[in-house]
Structure formats: structure tokens, C-alpha cells
Amino acid sequence: MSAYLLNRVGQALFVLWAAFTISFVLLQAMPGDAILIKFQNPDLGLTAQQVAEIRSSYAADSPVLVQYVQTIGKFLTGNFGYSVQAGVPVSTLLAAHLPATLKLATLGFLLASVLAVVIAFLSSLTPFTWLRGALQSVPSLFISIPTFWLGIMLIQIFSFRLKLVPVINPGPWQELILPVVTLAVPISAPLAQVLVRTIDEVMTRPFVGVARAKGANRHWILWRHVAKNALLPTLTIAGVLFGELIAGAVVTETVFGLNGIGGLTERAVGSQDAAVLQAIVVLSALAFVIINLAVDLLYPVLDPRLRTKVGVAA
Amino acid sequence: MTTKLKRFALTLATLAATGLPHVGARAEGATEPVKGGTLVYLEQQAHTNLYPPAGGFYPNGGILNQITDKLTYQNPKTLEIEPWIAESWTVNAAATEYTFKIRPGVTFSDGTPLDAAAVAKNYDVFGLGNKALKHPVSEVINNYERSEVIDPLTVKFYFKKPSPGFLQGTSVIGSGLVAASTLALPFEELGDATRIIGSGPFVVESETIGKELSLKAREEYNWGPVKLAHQGRAYLDGITYIVTGEDSVRIGALLAGQADFIRQVQAYDESQVEAQDYQIYAPSTRGVNNSVVFRPDNPLVADVKVRQALLHATDAKEIVTTLFSANYPQATSIIASSALGYKDISAKLAFDPEKAKALLSEAGWSVGSNGLRQKDGKELVLTAYESLPQPQNKETLQLVAQQWGKVGVKLNVLAGDSGSRTVDDLDPLKTPVSPAMVGRADPDVIKSQYYPKNRDVLRQKGGLSDKVQSFVDDKLNGLLEALASEPDRAKRLAIAGEIQDYVVDQAYAIPIFEEPQAYAGAPYVQGVAFEAVGRPSFYSTWLAEH
Numbered sequence: 133m134s135a136y137l138l139n140r141v142g143q144a145l146f147v148l149w150a151a152f153t154i155s156f157v158l159l160q161a162m163p164g165d166a167i168l169i170k171f172q173n174p175d176l177g178l179t180a181q182q183v184a185e186i187r188s189s190y191a192a193d194s195p196v197l198v199q200y201v202q203t204i205g206k207f208l209t210g211n212f213g214y215s216v217q218a219g220v221p222v223s224t225l226l227a228a229h230l231p232a233t234l235k236l237a238t239l240g241f242l243l244a245s246v247l248a249v250v251i252a253f254l255s256s257l258t259p260f261t262w263l264r265g266a267l268q269s270v271p272s273l274f275i276s277i278p279t280f281w282l283g284i285m286l287i288q289i290f291s292f293r294l295k296l297v298p299v300i301n302p303g304p305w306q307e308l309i310l311p312v313v314t315l316a317v318p319i320s321a322p323l324a325q326v327l328v329r330t331i332d333e334v335m336t337r338p339f340v341g342v343a344r345a346k347g348a349n350r351h352w353i354l355w356r357h358v359a360k361n362a363l364l365p366t367l368t369i370a371g372v373l374f375g376e377l378i379a380g381a382v383v384t385e386t387v388f389g390l391n392g393i394g395g396l397t398e399r400a401v402g403s404q405d406a407a408v409l410q411a412i413v414v415l416s417a418l419a420f421v422i423i424n425l426a427v428d429l430l431y432p433v434l435d436p437r438l439r440t441k442v443g444v445a446a
Numbered sequence: 447m448t449t450k451l452k453r454f455a456l457t458l459a460t461l462a463a464t465g466l467p468h469v470g471a472r473a474e475g476a477t478e479p480v481k482g483g484t485l486v487y488l489e490q491q492a493h494t495n496l497y498p499p500a501g502g503f504y505p506n507g508g509i510l511n512q513i514t515d516k517l518t519y520q521n522p523k524t525l526e527i528e529p530w531i532a533e534s535w536t537v538n539a540a541a542t543e544y545t546f547k548i549r550p551g552v553t554f555s556d557g558t559p560l561d562a563a564a565v566a567k568n569y570d571v572f573g574l575g576n577k578a579l580k581h582p583v584s585e586v587i588n589n590y591e592r593s594e595v596i597d598p599l600t601v602k603f604y605f606k607k608p609s610p611g612f613l614q615g616t617s618v619i620g621s622g623l624v625a626a627s628t629l630a631l632p633f634e635e636l637g638d639a640t641r642i643i644g645s646g647p648f649v650v651e652s653e654t655i656g657k658e659l660s661l662k663a664r665e666e667y668n669w670g671p672v673k674l675a676h677q678g679r680a681y682l683d684g685i686t687y688i689v690t691g692e693d694s695v696r697i698g699a700l701l702a703g704q705a706d707f708i709r710q711v712q713a714y715d716e717s718q719v720e721a722q723d724y725q726i727y728a729p730s731t732r733g734v735n736n737s738v739v740f741r742p743d744n745p746l747v748a749d750v751k752v753r754q755a756l757l758h759a760t761d762a763k764e765i766v767t768t769l770f771s772a773n774y775p776q777a778t779s780i781i782a783s784s785a786l787g788y789k790d791i792s793a794k795l796a797f798d799p800e801k802a803k804a805l806l807s808e809a810g811w812s813v814g815s816n817g818l819r820q821k822d823g824k825e826l827v828l829t830a831y832e833s834l835p836q837p838q839n840k841e842t843l844q845l846v847a848q849q850w851g852k853v854g855v856k857l858n859v860l861a862g863d864s865g866s867r868t869v870d871d872l873d874p875l876k877t878p879v880s881p882a883m884v885g886r887a888d889p890d891v892i893k894s895q896y897y898p899k900n901r902d903v904l905r906q907k908g909g910l911s912d913k914v915q916s917f918v919d920d921k922l923n924g925l926l927e928a929l930a931s932e933p934d935r936a937k938r939l940a941i942a943g944e945i946q947d948y949v950v951d952q953a954y955a956i957p958i959f960e961e962p963q964a965y966a967g968a969p970y971v972q973g974v975a976f977e978a979v980g981r982p983s984f985y986s987t988w989l990a991e992h
Contacts, residue, residue, distance in 0.1 A: 288694075292699070386691050
């Protein structure tokens with residue numbers, strides 16, 4: 133087990149390094165850079181010479197390799213540098229924006245899972261074919277609703293019209309209600325879709341036939357036999373959905389004016405704020421690695437057939 | 447997320463939410479200002495670096511204007527310069543030496559005195575920059591040489607060349623005075639609003655970066671502009687700025703009573719606000735109009751006839767009536783009609799497609815089989831990047847492209863990321879056409895816009911870009927230098943008029959409309975003022991009973 137874990141940690145470190153390096157290369161390859169975008173801005177009206185002086189004071193024109201080594205060295209000591217655009221340390225920015233996104237993503241994902249399970253189980257339990265068809269088409273509907281439109285509609289109806297939740301100056305939990313719903317809808321679609329398909333697929337397996345022959349009814353089969361089997365593919369999709377979650381968060385945070393990493397990323401990309409972007413990329417890669425590791429470690433817990441593969445460590 | 451889709455969504459959302467209950471009836475003849483209350487102000491974007499000379503960015507200016515004072519006050523109605531932190535001043539005939547008498551008893555919010563030494567320190571940084579701390583030079587201060595503290599309340603500034611625009615330059619947001627502790631910070635730490643220590647009527651109380659900023663009134667404040675009716679402490683107890691990026695959410699929140707005042711209302715949303723008896727404020731930015739400019743270094747637009755043809759092919763009236771509202775007056779010169787030195791040259795800006803076609807043919811561009819103008823095997827295809835801060839700029843450029851299309855010229859409108867835009871915009875070959883505007887209530891604004899050492903919108907050789915091959919207009923530059931250094935006011939305004947004529951005769955720019963800053967406020971919000979270029983001042987603002 134320990135060898136397996138060491139192996140996984142090594143992989144994780146490699147992924148982090150690769151994410152850092154690839155984002156660094158991409159940012160270098162893009163035309164312009166943060167300093168140019170910030171200071172070439174006509175609002176400042178600086179002369180070419182002044183811009184050149186600023187560039188040299190930021191060492192923006194030193195060799196790429198030198199910049200790379202310096203940045204990675206700073207990262208290793210936990211120094212993420214300053215945001216050129218916002219004029220504050222990157223660590224301050226992250227500390228200010230991370231909590232909102234963590235809350236939004238976690239709650240959004242939980243609600244999405246509940247929605248997915250409800251849709252999938254109802255559709256396989258319902259005795260009415262028309263309702264089954266309707267429920268099975270819900271995921272396609274959910275995935276095609278534009279997130280920003282849903283957000284704006286929810287605000288207009290629940291905040292401005294019915295005055296149930298304020299969008300301006302809401303309480304710490306109040307502010308999450310509408311955004312969480314907005315984010316959960318598109319995330320629940322692929323989850324529900326996979327769950328529905330897997331349930332259908334598992335239902336055709338021989339052991340279900342055996343259980344049925346023993347006289348088990350549909351409910352019993354679904355809960356006792358099928359659910360566990362259907363969880364594995366769903367769990368895999370859940371790990372992959374993390375990226376989707378971040379993308380959905382960008383739009384949701386923008387619409388609701390939430391102060392999260394999504395909105396911060398969008399702004400940083402716009403102004404090529406390299407220091408901010410690099411920190412976010414590494415952070416996201418870290419989250420991705422951890423989530424997928426957790427998913428992998430859950431497999432053997434859920435499926436006894438997978439336990440032998442892991443437990444061979446001397 | 448396209449604007450079209452967004453607007454469709456908004457329409458649907460608005461339809462769904464029609465019949466918003468009526469909040470805040472009109473304040474009944476209230477005339478006596480009421481003290482107290484907190485104004486909830488919704489901003490479209492988060493502020494960036496709050497170094498005062500970077501106050502041109504609207505979200506920054508909206509904050510700096512409440513927390514810093516200026517040496518002088520520019521009356522937004524008359525545009526005259528009036529006393530503020532400076533009680534009086536003298537300028538020598540050549541406009542190379544300015545002496546200011548500082549009002550006694552003014553302090554920054556950290557308790558340090560705002561005296562001659564503090565003013566000198568501010569202007570040394572704004573005028574010369576600070577390399578060690580990476581503070582850039584302020585755009586509004588030309589030819590600055592040094593300061594001299596004559597006595598604790600008298601400061602004198604010396605200029606290398608005449609600098610007649612300097613007096614007005616002391617009144618702008620970019621010249622907000624800050625404490626020594628703020629100026630001692632490196633540039634990259636000035637994005638933290640709590641560290642911007644000014645002497646203004648409000649003080650930064652707290653900030654959630656990127657989201658919210660709270661200001662509270664400064665109790666002992668008693669040094670507002672002398673000629674204002676309101677003296678002493680601000681009426682409001684505080685202001686809460688909340689960043690709300692989505693247009694529809696800002697308007698909806700205002701109309702639903704969740705906010706009091708919002709910035710950035712698109713022209714197509716104005717009627718929705720006014721229908722509810724709320725007020726639209728659209729102060730002019732009083733500078734260089736929202737225009738389309740050419741980069742004559744690009745051979746396609748090097749011929750003045752081609753530029754003139756495109757000027758006459760542009761129907762500014764159609765743009766204003768289609769995309770905007772009465773708050774966006776059609777341009778009648780390259781600067782706003784309320785700007786200093788304005789000259790009406792609307793006769794030269796007539797929309798005349800027949801003339802445009804004739805000019806293009808004269809210049810040797812004939813219509814090819816595909817309907818595009820051609821010359822020596824080249825097609826007249828131009829490119830422009832949209833400018834995000836300008837209202838509906840993409841739609842404006844697209845409409846211009848349609849109009850040019852009718853005379854056989856293609857204009858590609860690119861969105862592009864900031865990086866590509868910034869880099870390509872320096873290269874006339876890649877970007878022969880560009881949108882442009884700048885606000886400042888002094889004739890120097892024209893120099894700011896066109897002079898190669900400032901914004902250099904025409905991209906001249908020796909200016910901002912090293913990609914320019916040969917284009918230089920010495921006559922224009924000579925006029926701009928004269929404008930920035932002519933001490934005699936009447937002569938200076940005459941030069942301003944001459945430049946307006948010259949730029950349009952050369953068809954360097956196609957002025958389209960006078961750009962306002964659009965805000966909306968609840969009916970109970972009283973006494974909102976705007977400084978000369980449309981940034982709000984909440985010093986005299988109060989909230990009536992509601």
C-alpha cells in the first residue's frame with residue numbers, strides 16, 4: 133500500500149510540475165504580457181521610454197529560462213509574487229477569493245449529486261413510461277440551459293420579483309442559494325446521464341435475473357444490487373467533472389458577483405496576469421490530483437473485486 | 447456569451463419579472479439635506495491599482511474622488527479653476543513657475559499634515575515618477591522639473607518649458623494628494639485600498655478585494671472646495687461599493703431597492719430605468735470624442751482621399767440613433783461641445799456616400815467583381831480591435847463596417863484578447879483603424895490623444911511603437927506642442943480650434959459621439975455631483991426619506 137501511495141504522490145508532483153511548466157510556456161507564447169497590457173494602457177498615457185523603463189524594473193525582458201527558474205524557485209518557497217493588474221500580493225488575492233469558490237463548488241456538487249440520483253432512480257422506478265421518458269430527457273435539457281441565463285432568471289424571479297433573497301449584501305449563506313442552484317443544474321446532467329445508462333446496463337446482467345427469479349421486486353433490486361454497481365462509473369465521471377465545475381463557477385460567479393477563483397481567473401486571463409494565473413493553475417492541478425486520488429482510493433472500498441490489485445504491497 | 451444572446455436573455459428575464467413593485471417614490475420637495483445613511487453603490491468592475499495618476503480607470507476614479515482632495519477644484523459648470531487645498535496661486539507669464547499657498551489645518555486621515563512639503567512630495571512623484579518604487583509619471587503633468595518648499599504653507603513648482611495646462615492638471619483625479627506613507631509603498635502594493643491615505647471627505651474603512659469596499663465619512667473634514675454650498679463633514683455616514691459585473695443585475699438590484707446608485711448603464715437599458723421614475727445621470731467626459739482613428743503609416747490608409755472617403759461614408763447619426771440615446775450627442779468636432787476650446791466643424795463631417803465613392807475612385811480604388819474596392823491587385827480591407835471600456839464599441843464598429851461596406855470597403859472588427867490587442871495595436875500594418883477617446887476638461891487633452899510621446903493614437907514614427915516605418919506629421923506635432931505650451935489663453939484656444947480643423951481636414955479621425963458616463967440613481971438619492979469628466983463625487987450627496 134505504501135509503495136502504491138508513494139507512486140501516486142510521485143505522479144501528483146509530476147502533474148503539478150507539468151501544469152506549472154505548460155502554463156508558463158503558454159503564457160510566454162501568447163502575444164504581449166501583463167506588464168505591457170497594464171502599462172501600455174492609454175489611460176496611463178506613458179511614453180514608449182517610460183514603458184521600457186518599467187519593463188526593465190520588472191525584469192520582464194530577461195531571458196525566459198531565467199524567469200522560469202526564478203518563478204519556480206519562488207513558488208517552492210511559497211512566494212507567489214504580486215498581481216501586476218490588481219497591485220496586491222497573489223497570496224492575498226487567493227485568500228480573498230478561495231473561500232467563496234470552495235463553498236460554491238462543494239455545495240453545487242452535492243446538490244448536483246442529489247439531483248442526479250433523484251432523476252436516475254425516479255426514472256428507473258416509475259411505472260409510467262411517459263414519465264420515464266420525460267425524466268430521461270431531463271439531463272439533455274439541463275445541459276443545454278445556458279448557465280448565465282439561468283442565473284439571471286433566478287435572480288430576476290427570486291430576488292427582484294419575489295424578494296426572497298437579496299443579491300446585494302446578502303448573508304454569508306444567503307448569497308450561495310441561487311448560485312449553487314445555477315451551478316448544480318449543468319453539473320447534474322452528465323452525472324444523471326451516466327447513472328441512468330449504468331442502471332439500465334446493470335439491469336440486464338445475469339445476477340439481476342437471478343435476484344428477480346428469487347422474487348425480489350424492482351425497488352429491492354435497485355437499492356440492494358444495482359446501486360452499488362452503478363456508482364463506479366458515476367464516481368469516475370465525478371472526478372472528471374471538476375474541470376466542468378470550475379468552468380461553471382466562472383460564469384456563475386460573474387453573474388452573481390461572487391468573489392471567487394472563477395471570476396479571478398477570468399480577469400487574470402484577460403490581463404495575462406501571469407503570477408495570478410500560475411498560482412491558480414498549480415492550485416487547480418493540486419485539487420484535481422487530490423480529487424482523483426480520492427476517487428481511486430474509493431474504488432476498492434466500493435468494489436471488492438478491485439481490492440486484490442492494491443493489497444499486494446509487501 | 448455573446449452580447450446578442452445576453453440581450454435576448456435579458457429581454458426574457460425582464461419579461462418574466464415585469465411588474466416590479468414600485469420602490470422609493472419621488473422625494474417630496476425635500477430641500478434640507480439629511481445627515482446619515484450609507485449609500486450602496488454598484489460598480490461594474492473591481493478597482494485596480496489606486497496610484498492616483500492611474501485614476502483614469504473609472505472604478506479607480508470613483509473611489510479616489512471620495513478619499514483624496516486636489517490642490518484646485520475645477521467647477522464642472524464653468525470649467526473655471528477654483529481654490530481647494532490651495533487657497534491661492536500665482537503663475538509667471540511664461541507658465542514655467544507656479545506658486546501655491548496651502549490652506550492651513552488640513553490633515554491626512556493618518557493625522558499627518560497636508561502642508562507644502564507633502565504637496566511637493568506628491569508632485570515630485572507625479573511629475574518625475576519614482577524608478578525605485580516603479581511609480582509611473584502622470585499623464586497630465588508636462589515638462590515638470592522640480593518643486594521647492596518656500597515655507598510650511600507655500601510650495602513652488604518649476605517647469606522646463608511652459609506648461610499652461612498644469613493648473614487644470616492640479617484639479618484632476620490623477621492629482622489626488624496622498625500621505626507620505628502611501629507614496630513610500632512600491633507600485634505593486636497600491637492595489638490595497640486601505641493603504642491609500644488621503645485627506646478627502648471619506649476614508650477607506652475596509653475592503654474585500656475584488657468584491658466590496660466600505661468608506662466612512664471623516665468627522666473632522668472641513669476643507670472642501672471653498673465655493674461649494676456644502677461645507678464641513680459629508681452628509682452620508684458611509685458608502686459601500688459592491689462589484690456587480692452583470693448589467694442586468696445592477697439595474698434589477700437598483701429597481702428592486704437593493705442598491706441606491708449604479709455605474710455603467712447601457713443606452714438600451716435607460717428607458718427601463720426611467721420608466722420607474724429612477725434617474726439616469728449622464729455627465730459628459732468632456733474630452734476627445736468617441737472616434738475612429740486611422741494609422742496612416744499603413745499604405746491602405748496613407749492617402750488622405752481614402753481617409754476622407756471613409757469619413758464621408760460614416761453615418762454618425764445612424765450610429766447614435768440606432769445604438770445610443772439622447773445622452774450620447776452626435777459629435778460635431780473631435781472634442782465635445784462642452785470642452786474648452788471646442789469649435790463646431792460639423793459641416794466637414796457630413797455623411798455623403800456619393801462623395802465617398804467619388805473620392806475612392808479618384809484615389810485609384812475601383813470596385814472589383816466581388817464588390818470590394820481594388821487597386822494594383824490589393825483589396826481595401828481594414829482591421830480594427832474593439833475597445834472594451836467604450837460603450838457598445840463592438841456594435842459601433844460593426845455598424846461602421848456596414849456603412850463602409852456600402853462604398854466597397856471591408857472593415858474587420860476583432861475582439862481579441864488584451865495581449866493580442868495590445869501588441870497588434872502598436873503595428874499599423876495589423877491595425878490600420880482603431881477606436882479612441884479620452885476624457886479631460888483641458889485643451890491639453892487633444893495633445894494627450896495625438897502627440898507621439900503621449901497616447902500617439904495615429905502611431906507616428908518615434909512614438910509609442912517601434913513598428914512604424916515612416917509616418918510623421920510635423921505640422922500636427924508642432925500645433926500640439928504649441929497648444930501645450932502657449933501661456934496666453936485666447937491664443938491657446940485658437941490653436942485648439944486650428945488643430946480640430948486640421949485633424950478633420952486630414953481625416954485622421956472620424957468623430958462619432960460625445961461620450962458620457964452613464965449612472966442611474968434611486969429617486970431619494972440627492973445631491974450627487976460629478977467632477978469635470980464625469981466621475982461621481984458623493985461629498986454633498988444625501989438620502990431623502992424613503
